[in-house]
Each structure stands twice: as structure tokens, then as C-alpha cells.
Amino acid sequence: MVEGYIPTSLSDALTELANHPYRLVAGGTDMLVQHHNLKTLPINFKQDVMYIANLSELQGIQEEEEFITIGACEPLESILEHPATPKLLKDTILEMASPAIRHAGTLGGNIANASPAGDSLVPLYLMNAMLEIQSKDRTRRVDIKEFITGVRKIALEPNEIITKIILDKIDFTKATFRKVGPRRSDAISKLSFAGAVTIQDNLVMDFRIAFGSVNITVVRHPEIECQFITKTVQELKQNKEHIVSLYREYIRPIDDQRSNKEYRKQVSLNLLRQFIDTI
Amino acid sequence: MSDISKSVRKTDAAEKISGKALYVDDIKLDHMHHALTVRSSIPAGLIKNIVLPELPDGYYSVGADDVSGKNVVKIIFDDQPIFPTDKVTYLHEPILLIVGPDKAKVKELVDQVKIEYEETKPVFDWVNSAIHYHFEKGDGNRVFRHAKKIISYDYETGYQEQAYIEPQGFIGYLDDDKVTLIGSIQCPYYVKNAVIQALGVEENQVRVIQPSIGGAFGGKEEFPSLMACQLAVAIQKIKQPISMMYDREEDMLVTTKRHPSKIHFEAAVDKTNQILGFQTHVGIDAGANIGLSGVVLSRSLIACTGAYTIPHLDVSGDVYLTNTVPNGAFRGFGAPQMYFAVEMFMEHIAKDLGIDPLTFRKRHLAKQGDKTSTNGTFRDPIIMEEMIEKAMEISDYQTKYKEYQDPSSHKGIGMSWFFHGCGFTGSGEANHIKAKVKLRKTKDGFVHILVAAVDMGQGIRTTLRKVVAEIIELPLERIIFDFPDTDFVPDSGPTVASRTMMIVGGLVARAAKEMKERFQEIEFTVQKQYEQPSYIKYDEATFQGDAYPAYSWGINIVEVDVDPVTYITKVLGSWSVYDVGKAIDERIVLGQADGGLAQGIAYGYLEVMRHENGVLKQKNMTDYIIPTAMDLGPMETVLYENPYAFGPYGAKGVGELTLVGGAPAVTKAIEQAIKKRIMKIPATPEYLMELVNHG
Amino acid sequence: MxxxxxxxxxxxxxxxxxxxxxxxxxxxxxxxxxxxxxxxxxxxxxxxxxxxxxxxxxxxxxxxxxxxxxxxxxIEGFSQTHRYDILRNAFEEEGAVQCGFCTPGMMIASESLLNKNANPTEEEIKIGLSGNLCRCTGYNMIIKAIQRAVKDGDGTW
The missing domain is CATH 3.10.20.30 (Beta-grasp domain)
Structure with a gap:
């Protein structure tokens, strides 16, 4: 039988993980769907699991001068309600799930799940989120881009746990998240988009674009973005179609039960155009 | 006398709110066993061999060899086996059951069953016609010779899943030698009669009981008979109580859905821009069995003129068999497909002729005394003109329509007109159903309604009690309507076809009148049986005559905004006006109106289900998208009274009417918003983008 | 274990x-x-x-x-509360119940919403119900029921 281990503290969890591999379960809102079983039967996990949602060390939101840290198992709803949470992330959480999912689901879980349709990943890529990862013997930090390596693939060692998500505090002039789903709420995205820009004295000082659900991971290309830094707003806008063309090759969506690749591609680029238009 | 339309609290609301109402999966029996189904893994082929794992003590397999009666599910068309013997005709077709006390063990055994097939080439194209219908009105297609102009278009509609929130399920047990089944069903006697035939037993050896039902919408009309037959065979074999519950995914993969359709329309138009005639062909995809498909097709064909009078018709249709999951009953029953097509066609004809669609449609609107598509007569008053004015007034249709004609507008407003024939098509009530109802007065002065009508949310437990209470002049609390149990209630027919209040309620009202006259008697029972109004004559073979005893009428108006960046349709609001004869309870009718329209609008723009090589791509509630509270905007409904002489207090059908007009109303609105023609539903953002790009 | x-x-x-x-x-x-x-x-x-x-x-x-x-x-526990009585009455009065299968969940969603936001706008009610599917009612009567409960339960939440 598949075992379920319920640690009493983070150090208990890390010690146990050092000795035995477990699949980690946070809020369970996605894991339980993926390991769905017939009703009344135990969850259909394929390997032993460890339940980390209630570890107090993984809760909480701290605001520092330069950044905020979010406990990996802090429920999405609490992140939404916290005054220090960046607006872009709040907007995303509001769109990404129903209240019931927000109360149980966690940001760490959404990251580790590494779904191409994971909505929170899009703003997290945009904000250059760092993850703090702990094992019994060490603590390390990794950029979310390095952490997510493919469709549901992450660079997490079997003895590690994501403990914190660290976000820079940035005051964008404009930051937008758009989710395109099959209905207005409570649905998995067909695609999503996030854009952010900082303007000083009519000059673009920061310009960031990210797309979700249109490639194996979130599409973000700083080398494209930096071409437009220190351009004027007008120059940026004049370059709209050029920018669209630069992103075009990286938007490589698939056909599936929710949408098709033509739609995903065209609408992703439409949202980029709209974002530039409204700067 | 008080007005019966005045709303009361629903009989069952409090127990449902509290969670105390028992649905089938809430009922626990001692020693309950669990039945799980072994299903085919291919869409078409021959079963060469079935290898079972070694079954531990107390575990059983149940299959075709165990069927002691006839191995056919009794529906209308007897072409579905209870368990297949030699061939497989669709993916996930049930082959056999594994039954035992521990569900986890049963599941493990199911996974170990090996079936060897000889695969055959599956058919997914619509080429095998199992039923072909054809009828004419007037000069048929010969009128096309006189046409000044012929306009022709093709329309398509997709699957729709009923998506009742409670999945299908049964429990059953042996009571002496009587097989007793409790299930989530619409039609206790369909189930009972099917099980009698399957087991080859006497009528008194099968009992079917209805618990609370978590929605049905047609999905629990004929499908449960298949499950019930399988479960009954298992109960007969192992003589233990058994639970057979479908999880959502199994339910969505294997239960019946609304038939996808392809509808071809040609119109002959004369030099005054009046339609002389239609030539129409309707193809529907039955899936692997005919089942109810022929009846679905006929309702679709009969609705081919929409709410209009067209003097000459040539109408044909085919039921195609494919190696896909069988399709079946769904609220509207063939009419929603046709109303989408005919309403869009009328719009498209007008646009081709360069005439204002509203003016054009008004000129063709059916009136009292007109001939129906089957040469019957609209005998009762039709008050559509007045209703249309009302609908336009409450929605501010004219102003909005004019404003949204602006090429830069992303908004649109659409209006559909429709009727729904109440009750079974043709002579079904008189020849096939022969409904019986009973009222019993008991010594303590209570009156029991004994009918097989199922309350699946539509409120019949409340409304029938109101009818009886009002007629006998008793307080509502003195009228009892328990859940149907075939050991105690007569066969009043299935709970389908918008027939329950009009037909069953009509009979109950007649019984109540007699009971009132004899009320001084201490304890007695009154029984009534359906008699067709003598003027109704219909020939099922030729589609000639009065297809329905009465018609309910309606108008839906839907307003939308289509985002030019994402092509997503946002429904801003909807307005409806209905003639349902007389509302037996106004709030219940308004609730039906909201819910039916929600399903109808969503059918038009939101709900996507399709198969690829027989594999359904949307198989759970995550992927099959139905509206949430966020999606549909406010709804306003106005009811008109137009009593029908044979319905109780003049009531006609409600349930299906409220669905059938939703899709064309929303697609007309979208059409105006994007200035392109909608030819198929669902009108998804992907389709709208394609239209905007190329169309 | x-x-x-x-x-x-x-x-x-x-x-x-x-x-x-x-x-x-x-x-x-x-x-x-x-x-x-x-x-x-x-x-x-x-x-x-x-x-x-x-x-x-x-x-x-x-x-x-x-x-x-x-x-x-x-729902069995919630039904022992005064808040439940207010919501139940509102659901009954507004015709918010049809098949009833979603109803206990709708009651829980209503309580969760009102507990946090005693006077929600119509849009906030819709968001509050957005994870609860109902196939019977089209939601309008459920939304009205919650609005009625807010009024009837003045100060309860």
C-alpha cells in the first residue's frame, strides 16, 4: 500500500525525506485530481506521499524592504488578501481559481506542479521570482525559470522541499495579467498573458512580457525585452508589430480538448498588441 | 378562488437544503456489494475471447451468459444488448460486470480482465442510415419550379452533455424473489419493464423506487434502463445487495448525449420575397444504437418551419449509426438542433434578400388556423405578435439592434421565436403510453397522489399537490405525493416530453374533480386513464395530421459583447416571454425558464464536446464547460396566459420550451456583433476567430 | 494508517x-x-x-x-445555526432549489462568502458562487436568495 507521511515540523519532514523518497502534497487541489480514483477508494497515488500543507514553517508572508517572501504552503486566498502581495499576483489569483480552490491551493504547489497551464507561473516568471529550497543539509535559491524544466518537470531533488517564494518589490507603471479561459471563471486556461512596463520621463525603463499555455513552459525572453529599454513610449508603440514578430516564433501552442494552436497563437499576440497599445 | 399561479414553497426544498434528502448514493444497505463495469477498449470489433482473472470467493463476473431473459434493453428500438455477446460497437461499451464486497478489490479485478478482439474498421462518417423519414406538405419540392430565387445553406450542431450534477447510479437488492432497484431515473416504468424483459420474470417480481434525483434533463430517460438491466442480472445471480455508481468520468464517457446534427435547408422564394417552400434534410448521429434516435429525428423534422408557416415542404432525415457512444434524450429532443438551423436560415434568407430580418420573419409568423408542417392545425390562439412586442419592449431590442448595426460595435442582440409541441409526438400518448393515475383518500382525510412522475428538480411534487389541493379545496399539507414506487403507483408514463403537468396533471385534475364529488366517502381510490382529444389524428408513417395536442410558444432575446482581441462572447443579459398556457406555480415556471435558457444559450456558444475517432475529448467537468454564476448575466422572464382546454387550469408544457430558443438567440446576437454568419454551434471563440479571419 | x-x-x-x-x-x-x-x-x-x-x-x-x-x-453542522435558518428561508422563498444536489454546497459557499463579506455586491456574490455548478436554475434565483438573506439577516454576518 502507498504510505502517507504527515510530518510534524519542517525538520522532521526534511529528515524523513533524506531517508526515503516521497511525492510531496501541499493543498492537494491539483494532486488529488491527477491521482483521481473511484469514489470512496483512497487517492490513487503511485508512490508514498508526504503532506506538507500544514507545516507552520511553510506558512506566512513577510514584507522586507526590497522583497516579499511567501511561504510555499500559504493558501492562495491568504496571498490574495495580504496587503504586501504585488497587484499583478493578486489579479492572477483572482482569475485563476474558485474560492474553494483558493482556500486550499498553495503557490508552492502551483509552481511544483509545473503545468504549462499553471496561471500563477506567468506573473512569477514576469517578476523573476526566486524559490528557496531546503534539504536536510542545505538551503539554496533558484530562479523559477531554472527550476521549471519542462511539462510537469522540475529541478527538485528527492530530498528537497520548496519553502519560500521570493519576489522583488517593483513598482511597475503598468502591469497586466490576462487569462483566456473557456468561461469567465473556474476553468483551466487556454492561454494567458502578462505584461509589465515601467516608464520614467517618457522612457521605457523596464519592459517585460510573458505568455502561458503556449509552449512547454512560460515564454519569457529578456533578450527581446531589453531591446526596448530606454526607448520612448512612442518608439515602443511604433515597434508594436516588430515586437509581435519577435515573439511569434516562441509561441508554439498545441491542439487539445480546450482549444487549438491557431487560436492560442493569434490571441496571445493580440493580447501583446493590446498591452502595447494601452501603455 | 385563489390564483393557482401564486407561488408556494416547494415540498422538498427544506430537506434538500439541509442535506437530509437522500439521493441514491446516500442510501446504505448492509452487506452492500459493488459492481464495476469492464468496458471495451476499441470502437469496433469482434470479441474473440474474454480471460477473467481468478475470482476470489464472493467475487463474481456477470455477463451475457447470465441474462435469463432477453439480452436486449427494452427501449423503443430493441437494438442494444444488455451485455454484448460477440461484437463491440463503440469505445467503452459495457462487456461485463465484476461484483464483490470490497470495491478496491473489484477495481483490481476489472483491471485484470483481458479481452481479445478482432478489430474491424470503425465507422465515424455519417453513411449508415438506420432510419430514413420523408414527408411533404402542399406541393413538396415541386414548388421550387416557381421560385424566383432559391437560397440554400447548411448548418451543424455539436454534442451537448446533460451534465446533471448527480451522476447516474443504482442500488438494488433481492426482497424474497423480487428484484428491487432504487436509482437516479426519470422513468420508473421504463426501468421496470426493461428489467422484466431482461430477467424473463413476472411483473410482480420487479420493483423500482425513485429517491431524490440530482437533475436529469433527458439523460436519465432511457440510459438508466441499461444500467438497471445489468444490475438486475447481477442481483439475480449473486443474491446480494449491490451498488452500481458511476463516477463523473465514466458517466460522461458512456451515457447518452444530445445528437450532433447536420441540417441542409433550401428555400424557394417568390417575387414578393415570400417563402413558397422549404426543402430540408436533417442528419443526426445516433452513435452505436438507434435507441430513441428515430423519435428525436421526427421531432426535429416536425419543427422544420420554426414558428413560421411555410406552405410547401419537402422534409427528409436520416438517423446514422456510427461507432461512437449512443446518443439519446436531452431536453428539447431534436428541436434545439432544428431551431438553431431554421432561425439562422430565416435570418440568412432575409439578409440575402436585403430585407430587414424582423420584418421578413413577422410576415411568415404562424397564426391560429394555419397548417402545421404535418398538415395539422394550430387550433388554439397564437399570441406571438403581442409577446414579441413585449419581449422587444423589456429588452429595448429595437434601439440596441440599430445601435449594434454600427460596423465598429462589438455588441449584438439576437431574438429567437419558437414553439414546443407538448407531450409525445403523434399518437404516442394514446397508443404507447396510455397513462394511468390514481388518487387515494385515506381514513385520516389525506389524499395521496399515486403517479409514476418523477420530481427531478422541476417541482412536480409541489405543482401536482397544488392542483389537487385547489380542486378538492384542501390545505396543501393534506395532499401527499411520495416518491414513486412501482409497487404502489400506476404507470402514468415517463417523466419526459414536457408532458407531466399537461398530461399527468390533466388526469390528476380529472381524478381530483371526481374525488371532490365523492369526498364524503371515508376511504376510496379514483383512477383515470388518458384519452386523446378526439380531434387529434396523426399518422406516424406519413407524418400527416396533428403531431401534438397543444403547443407552448416563446421568445428569447440575448445581448452579447464579443471581445475583438480574444473573440470571447460575454452574455450581457437575456429576456424571455413565454406562453405556457397557465403557470401552475409562477416561481417554479420562472425557475424552469432560467435554467432551460441557461442550457440553451450555453449550447449555442459555450459547451464543447467532440470525439476524435470515437474518443470523446471532453470527459469530465474540468474539460466540459457549463456556465457558472459568472457567465450568463441577468435574465428577465414574462409569462402570458393562454389556457389550453385539456391541461389542468389551462397548463401546457414548460420544461423543454425554455431551452430550445437559447442557441439561435445567442448566435444571432454574436452574428450581429462580429458581422459574420454563424453556421454552426457551439460558436466558440476559435470558430469566431476563424470567421473574422476568413469568413 | x-x-x-x-x-x-x-x-x-x-x-x-x-x-x-x-x-x-x-x-x-x-x-x-x-x-x-x-x-x-x-x-x-x-x-x-x-x-x-x-x-x-x-x-x-x-x-x-x-x-x-x-x-x-x-451542511449538517451548519444547519444547526441561526445563519443557516436565514439562508434556508431565503433559498425557499426565492425558489433557489430545484434538483437540490448542488444546494448544500451552495449554502456552504453562501456562508463562506457572507462570513467574509456581509454585504456583497451582485458581482461579489457571483464570484463567491463561481466554484459551485448548478445545472437547473441558471443561478439567478440563488443569487437573489443570497441578496434576500443579506437583507433578512441584517447584522447576522
């Missing part, structure tokens, strides 16, 4: 069970709380909604291991 202790409808409970079970199954099978329904089993429909520490969660998506030391309230 694991020892799981939590508060259920106001009472402490303890059970020795497989931690890899869903809260939904524990409630229905071990405690016979069948007002908690399974509609989809994957967190989409909300028929299995319960309150966990006063907030709505889908019990089909919560492993029982995560419930340790939490307060769980099902």
Missing part, C-alpha cells in the same frame, strides 16, 4: 485511518454525513463543499491528512 484529529461540526473527533483518503469519503463513509455530495470528484462542481476553518473548500480535493487540527463544518 495515521491518527487524525480534528473538529467536526463543533465536536472533536479522532480516527485511525489511511491518510491518503479524501475528506469527502471520510465524511460520507465514516460519519454518514451524506449532505456532502460528490458531483465531479475533481474540484470543479462544489457539491462536496464544506467549511474548513470557516472557509469553503472542496472536500473531494482535500486529503484527510491535511485536516489535522482543522475545524470542519458540513
Amino acid at each position: 495515521a491518527k487524525i484529529t480534528f473538529q467536526l461540526n463543533g465536536k472533536p473527533v479522532q480516527l485511525d485511518t489511511n491518510p491518503n483518503r479524501r475528506l469527502l469519503d471520510v465524511l460520507r463513509e465514516d460519519f454518514s454525513l451524506t449532505g456532502v455530495k460528490e458531483g465531479c470528484g475533481e474540484g470543479e462542481c462544489g457539491a462536496c463543499a464544506v467549511l474548513m476553518n470557516h472557509e469553503i473548500v472542496n472536500s473531494c480535493s482535500v486529503p484527510i491528512a491535511n485536516v489535522i487540527n482543522k475545524e470542519i463544518v458540513t
